[in-house]
Amino acid sequence: MSLKEIFATRATRMKASEIRELLKLLDQPDIISFAGGIPDPDLFPKTEFAKAFADALNGPMAAQGLQYSTSEGYLPLRVWIARQMQAIGIPATPDNILITSGSQQALDYLGKLFLSPGDTALVGWPTYLGALGAFNAYEPHYDKLDPLSNRTGPDYAATAEAKGGKAKFAYLSVDFANPTGATVSHAARARVIDLADEMEIAVIEDAAYQSLRFDGEAIPPILTLEAARKGGNLEACRTIYCGSFSKTLSPGLRVGWVVAAMPVISQLVLMKQAADLHSATLNQIAITQVAEQHFDSHVATIRDAYSARRDVMLKALTQHMPEGVSWTKPEGGMFIWVTLPGQLDGAELLKQALESARVAFVPGHAFFADGSGRNTIRLSFSNSSEDKIAEGIKRLGALVSKAIAA
Template sequence: MSLQEIFATRATRMKASEIRELLKLLDQPDIISFAGGIPDPDLFPKQIFQEAFNAALSGPLATHGLQYSSSEGHKPLRVWIAGQMQKIGIPATPDNILITSGSQQALDYLGKLFLSPGDTVLVGWPTYLGALGAFNAYEPRYDKLDPLSNRSAADYTAEAEAAGGKAKFAYLSVDFANPTGATVSRAARERVIDLADEMDIAVIEDAAYQSLRFDGEVIPPILALEAARKGGDIEACRTIYCGSFSKTLSPGLRVGWVCAAMPVINQLVLMKQAADLHSATLNQIAIADVAEHHFDSHVEVIRAAYRGRRDAMLNALEEHMPDGVSWTKPEGGMFIWVTLPETLDGANLLAESLKTERVAFVPGHAFFADGSGRNTLRLSYATSDEAKIAEGIKRLGNLITRALAA
């Protein structure tokens, strides 16, 4: 007997993450890795968190931190997050905030909330691999979201219905997106709101990297733009904002949040109660303490570090990449997206790179819902110093030059 024979059909949609597998390479000291989209652990505010946990376990909140708690999340943390939302134009109250175990859990819950098998999700081409992984379990189809194209709301709707389902939401990573590093323009954000209203669908705004802007013009979040249109009433908005402390304070504590209208929050709370009751309270208490007293100053530290590494990688790409290779120039975040001549395959290039150059990166096809994009790759500059970046890009440039000449 094999239990696999009675797995639900959704299990066939669950695939191993290529990125999670590549993270194992970080333990090999001779590898220069541009693969993992993870923060630099040397930049974690370790001493500050030690003090926060000590305070949480020795003060009046100690019993609360070790006990079961509310599914909505630690109230002081939700108050702080609501204040941050208001600063960026989102008229949220603490009741509009649900604490999740990282924004990845939020994406899973939202897939569960909206998707029936055969429904359509509108995504970028490419898009965040973790979002595809979260949504895949609910058996959707994907359509390419291109807000500034000539496709109308009726076009999107007709194709979804022809495929046997309904369009349910658009998903966007809006600032310095994983994987491309690109930022969605204000015009495109406004058009997404138009499409969502015309199609009667939700918008999931993934803002994991929003705090990591190095330069360029700040663009209001989609939820802020929509709220401004709708009289400052978040309850009239269809955009669901997903935030996270993973790229700013700590990914290991697994604290993220959803900001949305109350009907969405209320339903997600029920899912939270059924799934894990609540996110770890002690972690939330520590995050609330560190965020309240140190968030802005710490973000300035990591911005400066990542800005220098981005510049080092852009300079090295300019110096070492052969003709026919292009790349994005992000204004923040952790990623640069490289497009190779169509004759090259990113997965084959990675295999050769690991053997001969000892440089790791992520082949780009994993970020496309249809598996296309074979001639693309994602580079992360977050965890390598500037000298390693220069050396790694030099090696990679030499490899690509040889591959093109073969």
């Protein structure tokens, strides 16, 4: 980009300031917000982190914590993660793991690694907005990933090539996905591996919410299924698994990870070395201690809290939403996805909701690569009290009833 272009595009792309405007509105004390897909800060393990940072900075690790470190990440953290991965059937060693600054960075690096302008990325319709944001920088086309009904490889490859590029990967968030709260079925996961094998493309498995399952049976990760199919050999797998501590321990410390075959990890390590050297050393040391000592108990605590909030939201939706409105029943995570009657527009409803009902949420069309889904909205239940959830859905239900009647 030239300096001139940067100055010219300024007016049309002030997304950061738009967000600031929205956040200002949300800060008004009488607004009940189901907008941000963020953890409840009251549930952060503050004491545990205070101790971990104190231990790191007052002990023999202090110099190491403040110094440069290797691009692949702090070894004891990779060891802990490898054990966690093994527990869910992924035969990873620490050499299969790269520490990233949140899983968002993993998505950016994977976009950079795979995509040239005009290539095709297969994504869900809708899908995680941050994934589209990360991939967009590399100028791909998007095609709809719908594992149980997608045509097979050669068709797809032909479509992609007609557009001037090649299909490079399928991206999907597997458990209680942002934005829908939906979980990809066992059959669909297996089908994604078939599809990827046929098309010779990678699979990017976004498992950011995986630890937040409240009920129902856990479904094995795609990488687990693929490794099992390929004789337990991770090196033969095309699936790249992205994990994160953002939904379990803390998003503000920016620590996530990628699990993949070693050649993929080697490329990502080189990329990280060139892009930001490494993720913050001290944060990796502190998160290792908190993970080793408190991960399971802490995750149980937040699961209980979020699960109760989901229940309240589902109950309130049943009580207050008029006929013609439907919603997902997520088995975990942070989100419920609401589909309104076709004539309603989520963005228009948000404006009214902020003005009259004093309730906030995210209109759904932003999550569609093709801009469809105007009659959908995303509700987050993770960061509101049960009382506020009951009250907010009551107000929203009244507003939707009014809008349908109008």
